[in-house]
Amino acid sequence: MIDNKKELQIAALQNGTVIDHIPSDQLFKVVSLLDIENLKTPVTIGYNLDSKKMGNKGILKIADKFFEQDEINRISLIAPAVKLNIIRDYEVAEKKLLHLPDELTGIVKCNNPKCISNNEPMKTRFKVIDKEMVTLKCEYCEMKTKKEDIVLL
Amino acid sequence: MKKNSFVSVADLSKEDILRLVKSAGSFEENPNRKILEGKVCATLFFEPSTRTRLSFETAINRLNGKVIGFSDAATTSSSKGETLKDTIKMVSNYADLIIMRHYLEGAARYASEITDIPIINAGDGANQHPSQTMLDLYSIYKTQGKLNNLTITMVGDLKYGRTVHSLIVGMSHFKPEFEFIAPEELRLPDTYKQFMEEKGLSYKEYTDFSEEVINRSDILYMTRVQRERFTDLMEYEKVKNVYILKNSMLKNSKENLRILHPLPRVNEIAYDVDDNPKAYYFEQAKNGVFARQAIICDVLETN
Numbered sequence: 418m419i420d421n422k423k424e425l426q427i428a429a430l431q432n433g434t435v436i437d438h439i440p441s442d443q444l445f446k447v448v449s450l451l452d453i454e455n456l457k458t459p460v461t462i463g464y465n466l467d468s469k470k471m472g473n474k475g476i477l478k479i480a481d482k483f484f485e486q487d488e489i490n491r492i493s494l495i496a497p498a499v500k501l502n503i504i505r506d507y508e509v510a511e512k513k514l515l516h517l518p519d520e521l522t523g524i525v526k527c528n529n530p531k532c533i534s535n536n537e538p539m540k541t542r543f544k545v546i547d548k549e550m551v552t553l554k555c556e557y558c559e560m561k562t563k564k565e566d567i568v569l570l
Numbered sequence: 571m572k573k574n575s576f577v578s579v580a581d582l583s584k585e586d587i588l589r590l591v592k593s594a595g596s597f598e599e600n601p602n603r604k605i606l607e608g609k610v611c612a613t614l615f616f617e618p619s620t621r622t623r624l625s626f627e628t629a630i631n632r633l634n635g636k637v638i639g640f641s642d643a644a645t646t647s648s649s650k651g652e653t654l655k656d657t658i659k660m661v662s663n664y665a666d667l668i669i670m671r672h673y674l675e676g677a678a679r680y681a682s683e684i685t686d687i688p689i690i691n692a693g694d695g696a697n698q699h700p701s702q703t704m705l706d707l708y709s710i711y712k713t714q715g716k717l718n719n720l721t722i723t724m725v726g727d728l729k730y731g732r733t734v735h736s737l738i739v740g741m742s743h744f745k746p747e748f749e750f751i752a753p754e755e756l757r758l759p760d761t762y763k764q765f766m767e768e769k770g771l772s773y774k775e776y777t778d779f780s781e782e783v784i785n786r787s788d789i790l791y792m793t794r795v796q797r798e799r800f801t802d803l804m805e806y807e808k809v810k811n812v813y814i815l816k817n818s819m820l821k822n823s824k825e826n827l828r829i830l831h832p833l834p835r836v837n838e839i840a841y842d843v844d845d846n847p848k849a850y851y852f853e854q855a856k857n858g859v860f861a862r863q864a865i866i867c868d869v870l871e872t873n
């Protein structure tokens with residue numbers, strides 16, 4: 418009974434996408450990377466919710482929106498362990514996993530101050546050269562960035 | 571996007587390098603040709619480099635091309651805040667080819683993405699200087715008759731020396747043995763060691779500049795050890811005279827050994843080496859024109 422009440426912290430969704438288990442401190446970055454501000458459909462944002470597993474989590478319920486795989490892969494860098502469910506007629510129709518893409522465009526900042534991407538109005542572009550260790554290489558200045566040094570734009 | 575640009579040594583396949591080296595050889599045999607008749611080449615030097623610019627402009631002039639451009643960003647609109655994109659777009663309306671040097675890393679790659687005419691990178695900050703690497707590779711090929719299975723010894727500043735880093739990448743197709751001689755503070759960065767390990771290449775590192783290593787080398791690639799590269803000036807004082815090549819150190823070296831240096835030198839090669847037939851650094855600089863003729867004709871697909 419108590420569990421059911423908790424589930425109701427957020428309204429149920431008829432059709433759309435639920436992204437659960439987002440680390441709370443990454444929630445608003447996820448919102449921005451998925452360009453949710455520009456959606457016209459109803460979106461419920463849950464922030465600092467109780468979570469047995471994570472202590473505290475964020476959740477997004479986005480009505481009538483089904484993301485393409487490369488759209489949702491954009492958040493794999495900051496929230497690799499999210500649960501993403503596609504809802505059709507109140508039921509989970511599909512579960513999606515995130516994959517780190519081969520290339521990241523306009524998401525990560527280059528840490529090299531002498532890189533052209535920090536000096537021109539342009540998008541950054543990185544190759545993911547090691548998916549397991551999450552090592553990136555700037556396509557412009559060719560400098561490598563390790564996971565712990567990644568800064569998002 | 572623009573496959574005909576020449577931006578980074580890492581883009582070149584083994585076949586590309588061999589094609590360019592052979593083409594450079596044919597330009598050396600016959601440097602004055604009318605291949606670029608009717609073509610306009612822009613040399614955009616956002617950062618001055620007289621040596622590189624003259625070498626490129628000589629290459630163009632010997633092929634009957636026309637040159638436009640600037641030799642210093644202080645005289646151009648980029649000093650008035652124009653973006654690189656706008657400058658490249660504007661010049662692309664006038665020229666068939668852009669040769670550019672820029673103080674920012676990745677500038678040539680970015681330029682190649684925003685124009686349809688070929689871009690040749692004549693140096694982008696500390697990142698790449700691929701035409702220097704082509705002239706180094708051509709010099710090695712010419713003096714050794716091959717690129718395969720050579721022992722290449724690199725001496726001096728292996729940390730910041732971009733010619734060293736690019737030569738490692740360029741030679742990596744040809745099963746070299748690398749020997750690296752550098753002071754502790756200027757050792758080769760780990761990223762290049764990883765690169766060689768991934769390619770299955772063997773290398774050794776030393777802090778001593780010994781005759782033993784010289785004697786088994788086919789190529790001795792000398793670089794400047796600059797004072798401003800040291801965080802600890804005591805360390806500089808200790809090593810500044812250690813990485814100097816003197817003629818006496820060459821007495822038991824291999825017959826085919828050649829000494830290369832990207833120039834300008836400071837004191838790392840003693841003047842008594844200049845008269846040794848194994849000294850090759852002045853001819854190496856001359857090879858730059860032929861290597862650049864080959865690069866220009868390759869990106870313009872003139873043959």
Ligand SMILES: [Zn+2]
Nearest residue numbers: 527532555558
């Ligand atoms: Zn960069």
